[in-house]
Amino acid sequence: NAGVTQTPKFRVLKTGQSMTLLCAQDMNHEYMYWYRQDPGMGLRLIHYSVGEGTTAKGEVPDGYNVSRLKKQNFLLGLESAAPSQTSVYFCASRQLAGASYNEQFFGPGTRLTVL
Amino acid sequence: GENVEQHPSTLSVQEGDSAVIKCTYSDSASNYFPWYKQELGKRPQLIIDIRSNVGEKKDQRIAVTLNKTAKHFSLHITETQPEDSAVYFCAASIGPGGGADGLTFGKGTHLIIQP
Numbered sequence: 725n726a727g728v729t730q731t732p733k734f735r736v737l738k739t740g741q742s743m744t745l746l747c748a749q750d751m752n753h754e755y756m757y758w759y760r761q762d763p764g765m766g767l768r769l770i771h772y773s774v775g776e777g778t779t780a781k782g783e784v785p786d787g788y789n790v791s792r793l794k795k796q797n798f799l800l801g802l803e804s805a806a807p808s809q810t811s812v813y814f815c816a817s818r819q820l821a822g823a824s825y826n827e828q829f830f831g832p833g834t835r836l837t838v839l
Numbered sequence: 840g841e842n843v844e845q846h847p848s849t850l851s852v853q854e855g856d857s858a859v860i861k862c863t864y865s866d867s868a869s870n871y872f873p874w875y876k877q878e879l880g881k882r883p884q885l886i887i888d889i890r891s892n893v894g895e896k897k898d899q900r901i902a903v904t905l906n907k908t909a910k911h912f913s914l915h916i917t918e919t920q921p922e923d924s925a926v927y928f929c930a931a932s933i934g935p936g937g938g939a940d941g942l943t944f945g946k947g948t949h950l951i952i953q954p
Contacts, residue, residue, distance in 0.1 A: 766944035
């Protein structure tokens with residue numbers, strides 16, 4: 725099992741450009757999340773999904789959109805990138821039920837720089 | 840929404856000594872409290888977690904205590920070793936069925952183990 729994977733690992737954008745970050749998990753998890761991590765800020769929740777076809781806003785959703793068309797994939801989109809979106813983005817997933825249903829498994833991260 | 844405060848931001852201890860990191864949370868509905876370890880450039884990894892129906896949990900050199908009345912929880916690492924050097928994050932979650940999903944993280948503690 726690959727667990728949670730993220731594509732790409734690194735990306736540099738110019739202000740105003742758009743891009744999509746891909747998160748994929750092969751653990752058949754129902755829940756998926758996108759977080760951003762900035763220096764000294766910890767991780768903050770952007771959007772999350774509790775199942776295929778459903779999404780919801782987290783703590784810092786402005787400037788981002790998400791889609792969950794397939795259970796195993798969760799896409800994070802930036803329509804018009806801004807320097808304030810320079811960050812490391814982590815995807816995570818967890819199962820719906822079971823003994824360790826609370827545990828979130830994180831992907832390796834995507835380092836995004838917006839110039 | 841939930842707010843998690845974490846202290847200290849930096850902690851330096853001698854190898855073999857104990858380390859304690861403390862967190863407080865604001866939402867009494869939170870019922871799941873994980874601790875993550877993050878090494879430089881890597882993804883956060885769960886090291887221990889506790890649910891609100893338990894006051895203490897141990898796993899070898901690591902323990903977590905929870906005081907629901909005071910809304911605080913702590914991570915204890917005994918007999919610290921050089922490989923314990925990392926950034927540690929506490930987090931809180933309402934958990935499934937409680938409305939908003941996802942983890943609210945503290946800002947992290949940089950633990951330095953001095954040889």
